[in-house]
Amino acid sequence: MGLPFRDLVRPQELTWEALSGRTLAVDGYNAIYQFLATIRQADGRPFSDANGQVTSHLMGVLYRTTSLLSSGVRPVWVFDGKPPELKSATLRARFQAKQRAEAAWEEALSRGDLETARKKAAMTSRLTRPMAEEAKALLGALGVPSVQAPSEGEAQAAHMAARGLVWATASEDYDVLLFGAPRLVRGLAARGQRGQSPGAQVIDRDALLRELGIDGEELILVGLLVGTDFNEGARGYGPKRALKLAQEHLGWEPSLRKAGLVPAEVAPVADLFRHPEVAEVELPTFRPANEALVRRLLVDGHGFAEERVRGALRRAERAPAEAPANAPRGHQALLDAFAEGDP
Numbered sequence: 001m002g003l004p005f006r007d008l009v010r011p012q013e014l015t016w017e018a019l020s021g022r023t024l025a026v027d028g029y030n031a032i033y034q035f036l037a038t039i040r041q042a043d044g045r046p047f048s049d050a051n052g053q054v055t056s057h058l059m060g061v062l063y064r065t066t067s068l069l070s071s072g073v074r075p076v077w078v079f080d081g082k083p084p085e086l087k088s089a090t091l092r093a094r095f096q097a098k099q100r101a102e103a104a105w106e107e108a109l110s111r112g113d114l115e116t117a118r119k120k121a122a123m124t125s126r127l128t129r130p131m132a133e134e135a136k137a138l139l140g141a142l143g144v145p146s147v148q149a150p151s152e153g154e155a156q157a158a159h160m161a162a163r164g165l166v167w168a169t170a171s172e173d174y175d176v177l178l179f180g181a182p183r184l185v186r187g188l189a190a191r192g193q194r195g196q197s198p199g200a201q202v203i204d205r206d207a208l209l210r211e212l213g214i215d216g217e218e219l220i221l222v223g224l225l226v227g228t229d230f231n232e233g234a235r236g237y238g239p240k241r242a243l244k245l246a247q248e249h250l251g252w253e254p255s256l257r258k259a260g261l262v263p264a265e266v267a268p269v270a271d272l273f274r275h276p277e278v279a280e281v282e283l284p285t286f287r288p289a290n291e292a293l294v295r296r297l298l299v300d301g302h303g304f305a306e307e308r309v310r311g312a313l314r315r316a317e318r319a320p321a322e323a324p325a326n327a328p329r330g331h332q333a334l335l336d337a338f339a340e341g342d343p
Contacts, residue, residue, distance in 0.1 A: 003223055005174040008239050009208055011186065011201035019200060020072030023284065024185055025157035027171035028079040028146070029127060032135060034172070034189055035060025036125035043114055044105055044121025049302040054131065058298060061135050062309070064188065065144055066316040076166055076284040077139055077146040079132055080153040084277075086230040086269060098124050134297075141294045142316070143287035147279070155179045155276035165283055168202065177205050178223045178273045180216070218246040220273050225259050230269045234259035289313055 039056040040046050046056040061077075068075050083091060101123035108117035139146045149156030157169040158181035168183035169176045176184055187200040209215060214222070225242035227233025237245075237259055245255055253263045291313055298304035 003174045003178070003226060003228065004239055005177075008212065008222075008243055009174070009203050010211070011203045013199055014202055015199040016071045016073070019185075021074075022167040023074040023076060023165075024068075024168050024170040025147075025160045025166040026075045026077045026188070027154045027157055027169065027173065027176070028077040028132070028135070029153055030171045030173055031064065031077075031188070032057045032060065032127055032132070033125055035064075036127060037122040038189075040118060040121060042118065043109060044118040046125075053302065055302050055304070057127070057131050057135055058138055058302065058304075061138050062142075062298065062312055065139065065142055066312040068188070069142075069144075069316040070318050074284075074286060075144060075170065076160070077135070077144065078153045078157040078160070079136065079146060079148050081148060081150045084151055084230065084272060086272060089232075090229045098126065138294070138297055141290050141297055143289045145284040145286065147281055147284075150279050151277040152179075156278050157181065159276070159278040160281065165281070174203075175223075175228065177203070177208070178220050178228070179276055180273075181205060212243060212247070214243070214246045217252065218249070220270055221252065221255055222246050223273070224256070224261065224266050224269060228269065230272060231266055234261050289316065 035057050036046060036054075039059050046054045047059060048054050048056075065075055065077075101120050105117050105120035105124060108114075108120055136146045136148075147156060147160070154169070154171055154173065154176045157166075157171070158176045158179035160166050161169045161181045161183060168185045169181040170185040170188050172186055172189070174184065182205050184203040184205070185200050186203070205216075209219060212219075222239070222242045224231060225234045225237040225245065226239055234242075242259075245259060248255070250258065256263045256266060291310075294313065295306065295309060298309050299306045
């Protein structure tokens with residue numbers, strides 16, 4: 001679900017051209033759940049092939065990835081591993097919410113209310129392990145690297161950004177900032193959509209902490225007070241009230257006690273953000289797409305229109321020739337864009 005930090009941050013708006021040459025660690029599950037929620041038919045059912053296999057996730061991966069590549073943005077997809085035990089309560093709550101949404105979707109369909117049906121259907125999305133493996137296979141065929149995290153994908157993506165393997169983490173959730181990501185890019189879903197933002201939002205973690213007047217530990221404190229995927233939070237504390245308490249700089253335990261939380265009970269959650277389970281990986285390598293393999297996976301395997309697949313591949317080939325794959329040069333270019341006041 002992500003932390004409700006929207007009211008606490010003021011992201012920098014950047015055009016897609018300003019992001020050309022940057023390598024981003026994409027929170028894979030976050031992105032694919034977006035595809036499964038939005039790429040649906042009029043009655044809310046996900047798109048599927050002749051055998052009834054869901055294809056919405058593959059459509060999203062294909063078009064999102066080739067669209068980013070055509071702008072010179074290099075996406076490294078990072079996939080979740082085994083969830084921490086601390087997340088079990090959240091996962092149960094999500095499962096129950098999906099069951100309720102499915103019942104509401106079927107009820108709306110029965111009375112012919114397609115608008116409500118589609119809204120409810122978006123809340124029923126399920127990403128299975130085979131679907132994730134299909135997405136990885138497609139990315140490999142596109143020449144785009146993917147990383148399998150041992151646990152939380154957003155923690156792995158944040159770690160890669162902190163190490164300088166990628167320039168930023170791309171996700172719609174603010175949680176990556178608690179995991180230490182130096183930069184968060186939001187808004188990739190708007191790429192190529194008519195009427196949507198002409199660029200992305202970039203949040204610099206150090207700049208955010210300076211603006212809020214807190215440090216990294218106090219940012220974790222704000223998250224614990226509001227509630228994360230790993231704890232319920234303090235009663236009566238939203239983002240603004242939590243920030244106000246953190247800005248009092250009372251110290252870790254006094255702040256938690258003042259909010260009614262028991263320090264020992266939330267300590268494991270804080271440690272999870274400070275020291276998440278991650279894998280050490282090498283600098284990602286991009287390769288030319290294997291067009292024959294892409295066709296085999298999508299056209300032969302799921303009945304995709306060959307003309308559309310070929311068009312997506314041709315679009316990716318139009319990526320700016322000068323776009324570097326590594327992070328440091330892209331970092332300097334974006335710093336120049338900030339200095340010039342690029343919107």
